[in-house]
Amino acid sequence: MPNILFLCSKNKLRSPTAEAVFSDIEGWNVYSAGISHDAEVHVSLEDIEWADYIFVMENVHKKKLSQKFGNAINRQHVISLGIPDDYEYMDDVLIDILKSKVPEYVK
Template sequence: MPNILFLCSKNKLRSPTAEAVFCNIDGWEVSSAGISRDAEVHVSLEDIEWADYIFVMENAHKKKLSKKFGSAINGQSVISLGIPDDYEYMDQELIDLLKSKVPAYVK
């Protein structure tokens, strides 16, 4: 069962949407967090160690993640989805983007 972590800046719109979209997929454990200091839920070392797959919304998130947790990111796949901060929580277009991108990476 893969553990999947979704990250964005503040954990308010994109990553919580991803968690909501994929939380009922059989065999997937999902969680979300934010990278910024003012995030609703901050990403922790435990989150990084728990995750088999880490999805970030933008390349900038991947850079921040590597800077903060570089040595802890061992065998996990860190995938940038290229989804800008242009969407509201549960925006249908955001949901469609997530559904079209994420499953292709999870084995």
């Protein structure tokens, strides 16, 4: 059963949407957090260690993740989805993008 972590900057729009969309997938454990200092829910070392897959919304998040937790990222698959901060929470277009991109990476 894969553990899947979704990250964006503030954990307000994109990553919580991803968590909501994929939380009902049988066999997937999902969680979301933010990488910025002012995030609603901050990503922790425990989150990183828990995850099998880490989906970041933008390449800048991947860079920040590496800077902050580089030593803890070993076996995890880190994937940048290339989704800009242009969407509201549960935006239909955002949901469609997530559904089209995320499942192809999770085994």
